[in-house]
Amino acid sequence: MTEEPVEPETDAPAPTDEAPSEPVEPETDAEAQSAEAPSSDVGRELRVRSRRGFIVAGVAAAAGYGAWRLLDGAAKIGGVQWPLRRAFEFEERLTEAYFKPSRLSPTFSTEAITRARINGGVGLGPDVGAASWRLRVEGIDGRAPSELTLDDIKALPRNDMITELRCIEGWSIVVHWTGARLTDLMARLPPPRGTRYVAMETPGRGYYVGLDMESAMHPQTLLAYEINGQPLSWQHGAPLRLAIPIKYGIKNIKRIATIRYTNIRPADFWAERGYDWYAGH
């Protein structure tokens, strides 16, 4: 099996290709003598061409299989063969170059809302309620880390959006989210100018995601405290989770305990398990 195109020119015989109906020019001078080639000469010509054609085909197939074995057996970075990881990163740069924050995830009417499927409980921990919960923000420009209560978040402008949550598994649901824009929090507790990433973690760092700054600043990136008009349940990430339709569901981290601004590319739970770090739309 090959996965890389072999250059058509490579060590292959190059018969001069003209109109298909034209007779084949013999390969050797001796054969060129016989314009009205008897069958035996045609047979010889065919044998020469067949041998060469099938040897080239065999070599190409072997080379392709070898390339496949190399790729499949390549050292892994974050659970995936390094050339595939590099491809993810290349595609991330392409997308970031093309990215416009004005491109929004489509929004829907309330009739389009689907059942809020429960999926993924990594890092949720025990259901202890919201009273003792605090959101810790680290890496604020020129300031010590700050701790906020849910009321602090609710004091920020309230936003509603009905958007599609696309799971990396291929299914999607339409959800009504209510919450504060992450950019509004970041305006109050700003990162240093030019900060590249935002990291988020659940209590005890059971689950963690990394976001590029443009996606974090996207107008549809919400710190959500309600789902479909109800306060978040424990399974949906109470008391505060991320609703980020510009990314796959895996980045919509539940039960956020820590937000950190950083210039070091943050670790990401699923990116360490073979998935694309960027995971963006």
Next chain:
Amino acid sequence: MMKRLEKKHPLAIRWFHWINFPILALMVWSGLLIYWANPVYRIGIGSHTLLKMTVAEKTYEKLHVAYRLAEGISFHFFVMWFFAINGVLYVLYTLISSEWRFLVPNRHSFAEAVQVLLHDLHLRREAPPPRKFNGAQQIAYTAIILMGLGSLLTGLAIWRPIQFGWLTALFGGYQAARFFHFWITIGYVVFFVVHVAQVVKTGWNNFRAMVIGVEVVND
């Protein structure tokens, strides 16, 4: 009767064809690893399902395609570039070399395709005309290129549904794009089965021409 060799398939087209074969196989295989995570499609009318496009979980495991979503995505998003590049170069080649004239159907192709079909089903004695590609082939080989384009565009619409939101909307939304992406792939599988059956039926001389470029013609 005089035997002679005649040029059939240009070198470039043979390379594009044979390079595409393993690439497309890898795309279908990695696509299956992805599909396993959400195998929702079916053939049916209304609520009546004729065939679910899935198998039992145990069968997925026996086929070694279960729990390999991350692997499927990473291979799919790597090999897709080679699929696209090889396809674009092929189309450019057929345009520049005028090979497209043999490949693109004309106004006679559809009637001829029906005759070819009837002949293949042994309902019509008369064989298709001895041209490079008959009407049925022209339709099939052009359709497969349009399907390739369809795979690339629906794939783009699933891959970056917000940055290419206009394209995703054109297909009727994210799930609709995924739906078309899946069924085009089933189309490849059907094409493959028919194509291989036809090649086997037509014989060695024809197959060999796709490797060495020339075929033996009896005058």
